[in-house]
Amino acid sequence: MDTCLKDISRRTFVKTSSTALLGTIALGATGCSLPKAAKELADSVPAEGAWVRTTCAPNCTGACGMKAFVKDGEIKTIIQAADYPYEHYNPRGCLKGISINTLVHGPDRMTSPLIRDAQTGEMVEADWDTALSTAAEKLNAIMDKYGPDSVGVIWQVQGTGHVQKGSLIRLANQLGWSAIGGYEMNGDLPMFWPETFGCQSEELESYAWEDSRYTMIFGSNVMVTRLPDAHFLNFSREAGGKVVCFDPNYSATCEKASEWVRLAPATDAAFALAVCKLLIDDDLYDKDFVKTYTDLPILIDTKTGKRILAADVEGLSRPTDIPEYREVYIAFDSDKKTFVPTNPLRLDDTTSFSLEGEYVVPMKDGSLVKARPSFALLRDMLQTYTPEYASEICAIPQETIQRIATECATIKPMSIIYGGSAFQWHHGDLKGRALALISALSGNIGHAGAGISTYVGQYKTRFSTASWFIPENAKRASAPFHYIVNGRTETMSASFPKGGIKALVIGWGNPFEQHNVANHLRQARESGELECVICCDYQHTLTVDYSDVALAGASWYEKTELVTTPLHPWVQIMQKMVEPPGIARPEIWIFKELAKHIDPALASQWPEFSADESEAAAEDVLRMLLEKGGDTINHLSVEDLKAGPGKLAHKNPGDKKIPFYEQIHGREPFPTISRPNDLAKTAKFVKSGRIEFYKDEDRFIELGEQLPVYKPPFEDTEYAVDPLVREKYPFMYLTRNSLFRIHSTYANSPFMLELQDGEPKVFLNPNDADEKGLQQGDVVEVFNSRGSITGRLVLDPGIYPRQCVFEMGWWSRYTNGDSYNSLIYPWINPIHEIYYISSVWSPNMAWNECVCDVRHSDSQLSNALLPDTLQTNGTRGGDRS
Numbered sequence: 001m002d003t004c005l006k007d008i009s010r011r012t013f014v015k016t017s018s019t020a021l022l023g024t025i026a027l028g029a030t031g032c033s034l035p036k037a038a039k040e041l042a043d044s045v046p047a048e049g050a051w052v053r054t055t056c057a058p059n060c061t062g063a064c065g066m067k068a069f070v071k072d073g074e075i076k077t078i079i080q081a082a083d084y085p086y087e088h089y090n091p092r093g094c095l096k097g098i099s100i101n102t103l104v105h106g107p108d109r110m111t112s113p114l115i116r117d118a119q120t121g122e123m124v125e126a127d128w129d130t131a132l133s134t135a136a137e138k139l140n141a142i143m144d145k146y147g148p149d150s151v152g153v154i155w156q157v158q159g160t161g162h163v164q165k166g167s168l169i170r171l172a173n174q175l176g177w178s179a180i181g182g183y184e185m186n187g188d189l190p191m192f193w194p195e196t197f198g199c200q201s202e203e204l205e206s207y208a209w210e211d212s213r214y215t216m217i218f219g220s221n222v223m224v225t226r227l228p229d230a231h232f233l234n235f236s237r238e239a240g241g242k243v244v245c246f247d248p249n250y251s252a253t254c255e256k257a258s259e260w261v262r263l264a265p266a267t268d269a270a271f272a273l274a275v276c277k278l279l280i281d282d283d284l285y286d287k288d289f290v291k292t293y294t295d296l297p298i299l300i301d302t303k304t305g306k307r308i309l310a311a312d313v314e315g316l317s318r319p320t321d322i323p324e325y326r327e328v329y330i331a332f333d334s335d336k337k338t339f340v341p342t343n344p345l346r347l348d349d350t351t352s353f354s355l356e357g358e359y360v361v362p363m364k365d366g367s368l369v370k371a372r373p374s375f376a377l378l379r380d381m382l383q384t385y386t387p388e389y390a391s392e393i394c395a396i397p398q399e400t401i402q403r404i405a406t407e408c409a410t411i412k413p414m415s416i417i418y419g420g421s422a423f424q425w426h427h428g429d430l431k432g433r434a435l436a437l438i439s440a441l442s443g444n445i446g447h448a449g450a451g452i453s454t455y456v457g458q459y460k461t462r463f464s465t466a467s468w469f470i471p472e473n474a475k476r477a478s479a480p481f482h483y484i485v486n487g488r489t490e491t492m493s494a495s496f497p498k499g500g501i502k503a504l505v506i507g508w509g510n511p512f513e514q515h516n517v518a519n520h521l522r523q524a525r526e527s528g529e530l531e532c533v534i535c536c537d538y539q540h541t542l543t544v545d546y547s548d549v550a551l552a553g554a555s556w557y558e559k560t561e562l563v564t565t566p567l568h569p570w571v572q573i574m575q576k577m578v579e580p581p582g583i584a585r586p587e588i589w590i591f592k593e594l595a596k597h598i599d600p601a602l603a604s605q606w607p608e609f610s611a612d613e614s615e616a617a618a619e620d621v622l623r624m625l626l627e628k629g630g631d632t633i634n635h636l637s638v639e640d641l642k643a644g645p646g647k648l649a650h651k652n653p654g655d656k657k658i659p660f661y662e663q664i665h666g667r668e669p670f671p672t673i674s675r676p677n678d679l680a681k682t683a684k685f686v687k688s689g690r691i692e693f694y695k696d697e698d699r700f701i702e703l704g705e706q707l708p709v710y711k712p713p714f715e716d717t718e719y720a721v722d723p724l725v726r727e728k729y730p731f732m733y734l735t736r737n738s739l740f741r742i743h744s745t746y747a748n749s750p751f752m753l754e755l756q757d758g759e760p761k762v763f764l765n766p767n768d769a770d771e772k773g774l775q776q777g778d779v780v781e782v783f784n785s786r787g788s789i790t791g792r793l794v795l796d797p798g799i800y801p802r803q804c805v806f807e808m809g810w811w812s813r814y815t816n817g818d819s820y821n822s823l824i825y826p827w828i829n830p831i832h833e834i835y836y837i838s839s840v841w842s843p844n845m846a847w848n849e850c851v852c853d854v855r856h857s858d859s860q861l862s863n864a865l866l867p868d869t870l871q872t873n874g875t876r877g878g879d880r881s
Contacts, residue, residue: 052577053081053644055563056097057160057556058742061458062228063565063572064093065645068101068557070577075101075557083644084570086655088207088235092228095751096742100557102749104578108540110552111582123545128583128593135549136597138532142503148176149477152484152501156182156509158465159458161574162562163621164554164587166468168507168536171591174602176475177505178497181838185481185515187424187845188457191832192432194841195695198671198686201460202659203453204415206567210235211449211656214411215243216404218268218435220419223252225737226455229567230256242411244404246271247421249734249805250798261404263394265732265800266848268422270710271401272434274390277382278405279441285409286443288351293664294440295692296375297331297353298342299361305701307694308371310341314362321345325680326669327687331373332359344689347667374694374707381707393710409442413450420456421736424847426717426827433693433708440691446664448656459839460566461675462648463629468621469676471605478838482826482845485520489828491699494836494843503532507553507587510541513812514744516845519787519822522546536590538580539748542812551594552584559586560618562625562641569657570645571636573622576615588621589614674840681837697834705831717827718851722785729784729851731768733823735808744809758865760815762791763805764854769795772854781857782806784850787822789815790859804854814864824850 049071056064065081078098080091103109113131114123126134142151153172155165172179183189183200193201206229209215215236223230230253233243237258245257246268254260263271279285290296299308310328311318316339318328326344333340335352339361342350355375360368387398394401408414416435423432436452444450470476483489483496504511512521524530525546535543536551538558544550561574580586589611595602609617623638636646652661662668669689674682686692693707700706713732718725737743740752762780764772774780778793782804789806799805806820828843835841 049076050577052575053083054557054574054577055561055572056093056100057561057563057574058096058745059157059160059458060225060742061159061455061565061567062092062094062097062226063160063458063563063568063570064097064228065570065572066093066097068577073578075104075578081644085645085647086207088210088232089568089570094227096740096746096749099746099749099751100555102751103539103746104555104557105581106748108748109581110538110540110544110550111584113552113583114544114547114550116548123547123550128585131549131551132593132597135534135551135594138548139503139505139534139598142532143175146499146502147497148475149178149479149495149497150499150502151175151177151505152479152503153177153179153505153507154182154185154481154509154511155179155507157458158182159460159462159564159566161508161556162465162468162564162625163618164559164561165508166465166621167588167591168505169469170471171595172505173469173474173476174471174595174605175598176477178477178479178495178501179838180479180481180501181842182509183457183459183839184842184844186457187516187847188420188459189839189842189844190418190423190432190454190456191429191829191841191844192423192436193454194682194685194835195429195831196433196436196686196692197660198682198692200674200682200840201454201566202451202672203455203566204449204451204659205569205657206232208449208656208658209233209415210239212236212413212415213239213241213449214408214414215241215417216408216414217243217245217247217253217257217417218419218431219247219422220417220455221247221251221253221421221737222417222419223256224739225419226567242407248800248803261396261400262800263396265803266425266713267394267710268431269427269434269708270385270390270393271396272431272438273382273385273708273710274387274401275405275408276434276437276441277385278387278402279409279438280379280382282406284406285441287355289443289445290375290441291351291353291355292349293347293445293691295686295688295690295694296378297350297355297373298329298688298694299331299339299359299371300374300377300694300696302370302372305706306696307688308361308369312363312365313339314364316341323680325684325687326689329688330361332357342688342690344669344687347663347669347689378693378707381709385710408438412442412444413447414439414442414444415450416452418452418454420454421734421848423454423456424845425713426829426846426849427711427713428844428846429829429831430705430708430711434710436691437693437708440693445691446658446660448654448658451659453659455567458565462564462566463625463633463675465625465629465676467624467628480836480838480843481516482828482843484524485517485826486828489833491830491833492836493833500529502530504530504534506533506535506537506543506547508537510537510543510744512546513542513819514809514821516821516824516826516847517786518819536587538584551590552580552582553590554580554584554586558584559588560615560622562622564648569648569650571633571641571648572645573638573641575642585611586614586618588618674837677837677840682840685835685841699830699834703831713849714851717825717846717849725784725851729853731802731804731852731854732848733782733784733850733852734803734805734848735820735824736805738807738809741809744811747809747811747814753864758814758863759861760789760791760810760820761794761807762854763794763796763799765799765801765803766795766797768801769793774854774856779857779859779861780854781859782823782852782854784823784852786825787819789818789820789823790857790861791815792861804852814862816859816862823852
């Protein structure tokens with residue numbers, strides 16, 4: 001089948017694939033019959049063949065168990081496995097996942113390595129030895145000329161594959177290549193977490209949503225982006241809970257919520273701080289929680305804005321057993337009537353610490369320092385955030401703010417879902433800090449169904465991967481993507497190669513299509529600034545066409561793999577059920593062989609196996625990861641996981657993991673561990689060992705962000721660079737997730753395309769369109785000084801005025817060769833440069849910090865439902881997952 005895939009049209013493809021999709025879509029003779037139930041279809045499948053359980057693992061965090069029926073070497077039917085021990089997790093899976101065979105057996109499938117022909121410049125098929133030798137020669141030349149760290153490695157969503165994807169990181173760590181953190185590159189790193197809690201993230205698993213009795217959702221369209229888990233919100237409502245959705249635009253989640261609050265775009269922080277003011281003013285806050293677990297009792301030098309160190313205070317000292325990454329500060333004990341040191345090694349009962357007052361602190365140098373608790377400074381700062389002020393900023397009634405403040409403080413447990421649409425802004429961390437303050441003031445941390453959660457990206461490492469990722473004598477290096485575009489900055493603390501990134505090794509993603517400023521990468525490649533690109537994928541993407549060598553990998557139905565996600569507690573495996581087409585190979589074999597071609601001496605650090613033995617080798621690595629993965633996973637065996645999903649272990653009582661349970665109930669200091677980093681590397685973010693809302697690093701003070709504040713969008717980015725764009729580009733440009741794609745995975749699925757009429761859409765408020773002289777169905781161009789994108793106009797009264805929405809993930813073959821990300825710029829927030837740990841504290845992509853205008857276009861859209869568009873000889877696209 002694979003020899004002729006690239007010669008068939010969509011109509012032929014649909015015709016020949018209908019049998020393979022029998023279990024997914026039931027087609028009657030007239031095309032009008034209703035679909036049969038999945039179980040009935042499964043029962044009707046002929047006995048010859050086999051059902052195999054595996055895991056669907058694009059970058060959606062769902063990690064849904066699936067069963068596929070395999071016959072004659074092809075996937076004929078895919079259904080939901082529905083075998084989770086916790087009944088409410090069954091079934092899970094979506095139409096996208098059960099249509100994956102349109103990609104596995106589709107016309108864009110990579111079946112062989114490709115290399116660039118030196119004479120024609122075209123990508124041509126090659127055998128593996130030629131492809132690997134060519135890649136090794138080019139990479140060695142770059143390393144010899146610029147150093148190993150000049151080779152950047154872009155790899156995506158670790159949680160979706162620790163064995164195969166881990167093989168690329170193992171190779172990078174052997175050679176000293178710069179791992180480019182996908183979490184921040186994709187804009188998925190919620191920076192308020194390390195700033196406030198000192199960790200990467202610590203969210204509720206989705207089945208804990210049903211335990212919440214008050215849920216506030218900011219910038220997350222759960223009913224679209226978390227399809228397999230969305231019902232847990234409904235369960236919460238059915239149990240008497242309330243779900244309040246805060247969103248400028250009416251969404252499916254707003255429709256399912258108990259209440260929709262239409263606040264103005266990017267004003268979440270102003271709303272949250274007004275709520276915090278009301279909680280304090282109305283005495284609705286949990287004083288004991290604030291005193292014991294947060295930094296708000298710590299005394300601040302009112303002149304310098306710095307916390308006062310116990311080591312500098314007369315009569316006090318820093319104990320000798322305090323590690324370097326911790327610090328001892330002072331508070332005023334209202335019972336003892338004296339200054340006392342804080343304990344960064346244990347969260348003792350400090351309910352006698354004062355939150356108010358003004359003090360004069362005698363210092364060892366003989367000086368007297370005026371000081372106030374952080375809480376007192378917070379109360380003063382919050383005086384600005386009256387309901388009247390927030391109402392004006394957020395465009396919602398004062399009464400709504402006052403009522404919600406009372407509700408979220410008195411209805412427990414209360415949880416906050418903080419989504420990418422809200423935090424993928426230049427000051428998204430300030431919003432997160434303000435929302436986390438609501439959680440802390442109300443005491444909704446460390447309890448079942450309570451907390452603040454983010455569900456963007458599947459990067460969280462839930463067990464130790466060091467046995468496979470980090471070989472002996474590892475040369476670990478990393479670099480943020482932002483500096484590839486911006487160059488070095490005076491405020492950066494991250495490592496970055498002196499000569500820049502000169503080569504990219506890319507796995508499981510398509511940055512030339514999907515990533516921020518894809519146009520910059522294209523230009524860098526075309527100009528020669530980016531001298532070499534090696535990619536590995538199972539789809540022929542635009543990045544393949546920009547590569548020197550493209551390595552044909554395996555889909556998640558063609559290999560053994562280990563999968564976890566932050567969204568649920570289940571450890572699962574992918575199991576091979578069909579052979580990769582042509583001479584495509586699993587990645588563990590590809591990168592082992594690439595290592596040997598680059599340096600034969602590296603062979604001793606890899607298991608030795610042939611291509612035919614790849615699955616056995618992958619299973620050996622899987623077994624090692626389980627055995628050496630630590631106490632969250634080492635109770636599971638390969639045999640357990642072949643039988644079905646296994647559950648990660650946790651320390652708190654009960655079936656469901658409770659974030660920060662050890663801190664709130666076991667009095668352990670913050671933070672929790674952010675694997676694969678040692679605790680010492682991230683604990684310095686919260687030196688007090690407490691939840692920190694007052695930050696006294698110099699840059700926080702210089703920028704007026706010691707405490708969470710509201711800062712409007714664009715003032716420090718677009719308008720600072722060019723004040724004229726206030727009038728020139730009056731629209732906010734928002735690229736929201738689509739129901740029909742996972743980022744851009746499934747962008748080339750014929751069935752997903754048909755459900756969208758085969759054309760990209762631009763969404764505007766009807767009043768805005770009327771002002772521009774635009775009508776429903778017009779082809780329009782969305783543009784700014786950096787780039788443009790075209791689409792079919794949809795008038796939607798649910799879109800907030802002066803917002804322009806484009807659904808992300810479209811391949812540029814469907815958008816006349818343009819990238820919808822060409823309008824976006826990777827702004828760097830100096831706060832995000834204070835420290836650097838890849839995927840924990842790093843410059844983060846602010847997708848929404850972008851302005852644009854909209855006008856009528858004379859261009860013709862390339863309709864994906866027409867046969868020519870599905871041919872593979874046009875511009876290609878790809879996925880960020």
